[in-house]
Amino acid sequence: MLLRDYLDLAQIIVSIALVLAIVLQSKSAGLGGLTGGDSGGVFRARRGVEKTLFNLTIVLSVVFFLIAIANVMFAR
Numbered sequence: 001m002l003l004r005d006y007l008d009l010a011q012i013i014v015s016i017a018l019v020l021a022i023v024l025q026s027k028s029a030g031l032g033g034l035t036g037g038d039s040g041g042v043f044r045a046r047r048g049v050e051k052t053l054f055n056l057t058i059v060l061s062v063v064f065f066l067i068a069i070a071n072v073m074f075a076r
Contacts, residue, residue, distance in 0.1 A: 004074050011067045018060040025053055 046054050 004071070007067055007071050007074065011064065011071060014060055014064045014067060018057065018064055021053060021057040021060055025050075025057060
């Protein structure tokens with residue numbers, strides 16, 4: 001297997017994890033968040049699992065971006 005194959009596999013795994021993290025965030029916002037409904041417009045501080053999920057989403061998006069850049073660099 002080439003490095004490119006490992007990068008492709010890693011990007012697929014990270015993208016699935018990123019989609020799951022985003023969906024879980026919208027589920028924690030309530031069912032109205034999935035359909036675009038307003039949740040009342042009240043600011044809530046993220047605590048516990050919500051904060052961890054939020055930080056995990058940021059980390060996954062950065063990792064996805066870096067793998068995508070590496071994929072482009074090794075495409076030659």
